Amino acid sequence: MEGEFKVQLKTYDSETVxxxxxEYFSNNLTTTFAKSAYQYTGIMKQSDFCAGYHTxxxxxLVYNREGTFLKVYVxxxxxxxxxxxxxxxxxxxxxxxxxxxxxxxxxxxxxxxIRLENCPLTGFVKTKKLYLKGIxxxxxxxxxxxxxxxxxASFLAIHWNILDKDEASKDxxxxxxxxxxxxxxxxxxxxxxxxxxxxxxxxxxxx
Amino acid sequence: xxxxxxYDKESLFVSQLMEQLGKLHGVEIRKAPVADYGVDLLVVExxxxxxxxxxxxxxxxxxxxxxxxxxPIARLVKNDPNQQVILVSFxxxxxxxxxxLKELNVPSLTKPTVKQVVxxxxxxxxx
Numbered sequence: 001m002e003g004e005f006k007v008q009l010k011t012y013d014s015e016t017v018x019x020x021x022x023e024y025f026s027n028n029l030t031t032t033f034a035k036s037a038y039q040y041t042g043i044m045k046q047s048d049f050c051a052g053y054h055t056x057x058x059x060x061l062v063y064n065r066e067g068t069f070l071k072v073y074v075x076x077x078x079x080x081x082x083x084x085x086x087x088x089x090x091x092x093x094x095x096x097x098x099x100x101x102x103x104x105x106x107x108x109x110x111x112x113x114i115r116l117e118n119c120p121l122t123g124f125v126k127t128k129k130l131y132l133k134g135i136x137x138x139x140x141x142x143x144x145x146x147x148x149x150x151x152x153a154s155f156l157a158i159h160w161n162i163l164d165k166d167e168a169s170k171d172x173x174x175x176x177x178x179x180x181x182x183x184x185x186x187x188x189x190x191x192x193x194x195x196x197x198x199x200x201x202x203x204x205x206x207x
Numbered sequence: 208x209x210x211x212x213x214y215d216k217e218s219l220f221v222s223q224l225m226e227q228l229g230k231l232h233g234v235e236i237r238k239a240p241v242a243d244y245g246v247d248l249l250v251v252e253x254x255x256x257x258x259x260x261x262x263x264x265x266x267x268x269x270x271x272x273x274x275x276x277x278x279p280i281a282r283l284v285k286n287d288p289n290q291q292v293i294l295v296s297f298x299x300x301x302x303x304x305x306x307x308l309k310e311l312n313v314p315s316l317t318k319p320t321v322k323q324v325v326x327x328x329x330x331x332x333x334x
Binding site: 063066112 | 266267268269270273274275276277278281282285301302303307310311
């Protein structure tokens with residue numbers, strides 16, 4: 001079980017990136033590589049990486065530039081603890097993107113993955129746009145389908161003489177009130193989203 | 208939901224692949240989970256003793272296989288050097304991973320058709 005995350009750099013200058021890692025993380029590539037699982041397979045070489053950092057329990061290695069994506073491999077000492085790997089990956093992601101910000105290196109399209117046998121976990125950062133999209137998708141039923149359904153049902157009930165007009169109008173009023181409630185709820189959620197979402201710098205993982 | 212659909216497609220692909228491989232003469236097909244082998248599909252030719260391990264991998268929405276995919280494949284190759292490993296990827300494969308797979312002599316097929324995989328297996332069996 002290992003993790004990887006990537007961010008696209010607007011301008012990827014390898015020298016600047018390595019310099020930034022050296023400045024912020026001391027860049028102890030040799031010792032980090034020696035601690036990693038890659039060391040034992042022999043197929044990956046230290047020269048495949050440009051930077052590395054390790055603590056007692058975890059490490060990250062930065063792959064050499066390939067295209068415009070900065071790719072970071074993350075490994076934890078405890079290979080069985082998925083939550084530990086998720087937290088470590090998020091911590092490194094936060095630290096590295098803060099480093100990029102401080103160095104004024106523009107980045108975008110953050111994505112992460114955790115390699116589990118037969119079951120890849122993909123991580124994405126919940127941005128304002130994704131948050132708003134998610135809310136509207138969640139509320140779709142209350143906002144659009146239920147009101148339309150209520151109006152149609154009332155119309156058909158009158159048409160087939162199941163309800164008289166007064167009863168149908170009462171039902172319609174209820175439907176209008178429920179819809180208004182849903183829209184007010186949506187408005188509140190949107191406001192919360194605009195104020196609070198987007199400040200978090202972490203991946204949310206889904207299978 | 209997208210991931211679930213992708214997973215269903217991959218399961219369907221593996222089922223169809225098993226069906227087509229089963230039509231090959233004189234081979235046995237074994238499907239994971241087979242703890243001893245650690246691969247998705249194992250094609251065995253009992254007469255010659257040849258074994259082809261097919262690893263099916265997907266990175267889901269990440270889009271490309273993580274480079275660390277090389278770790279289990281390298282272990283698989285090292286554990287049994289006489290076994291030919293074929294990687295079937297449902298996601299794209301980066302240049303670095305592709306280079307490392309070549310070094311390990313592991314053919315990789317990216318988003319292949321069932322027929323392409325069967326052809327690759329036949330090629331490996333005839334080698």
